[in-house]
Amino acid sequence: MSNSIRIGRWAAELYQRAIYIEQRPKRDCPDCGGHGAIEVGGEYVLDHTWEPDSEPCPCWDPYRTIRIPLWRRAKIVEPF
Template sequence: MIRLRIQVAHWPRRSLVLTDTPRPDCSNCEGFGGIERPYGDHDGEYAGSDWEPCDCWNETRRWFLLPLPRRPRWLRRRDNGRDPWGPDGYSNEPPF
């Protein structure tokens, strides 16, 4: 049985797609869609983790629904990390 959900895909163009979801009662992954396996280096310290996808779903199964329109240039986010209310983009007020 396929459990579908609607998602926004950003590649190659913004569009709506139908995707499969993991089986919520899966005994292997408990509904997460995969198993995270942490591993360590030669000293036994944490060095990262690997993601092993579960067989209860296929994360590459997608069906294209429709393309989403591009936003006009004036509506696109122009955040360059500065505070627009502070002088020169930086606030000199202490945080309270």
Template sequence: MAAAAVPVALAAAAAVLKARRWQLYADRHRIHLTPYPRRSCPDCRGEGGWWAGGPFPEMEACGCWSDRRELRIRLLPVPAWDEPPF
């Protein structure tokens, strides 16, 4: 069943990537789409945010990308480790 869902999920991901600005990460366990800042945004001008002043400045994210959800599609379960990876 999961093998049949992979082509459908990849086709949907390609359509989303064409419609908006998204970053795609895919492997055999998942498909992960994260939004990019819009280049035409009048607030951040494609930078993704701006620096807030003060003694310890922090980046404030612009709503053109931070208000959009990340999309995750789980394909295959990740195998459990029998022993630690180190």
């Protein structure tokens, strides 16, 4: 069972102690095409295959997350 939902560019994941919400890459981004990474050069590795280097696309910030802690509901104490 998955404890995550997606609403447009936003993804929310539910854990036992917190909800994490993060923004996903723009689906129609002209730079990354929705993958969230752009190729910035690369190098040929030992077996002569091209290993591209990539970095996050400017359309999103993969390190920005909203964390909503889940606390126990405060006990309501009635005075009578």
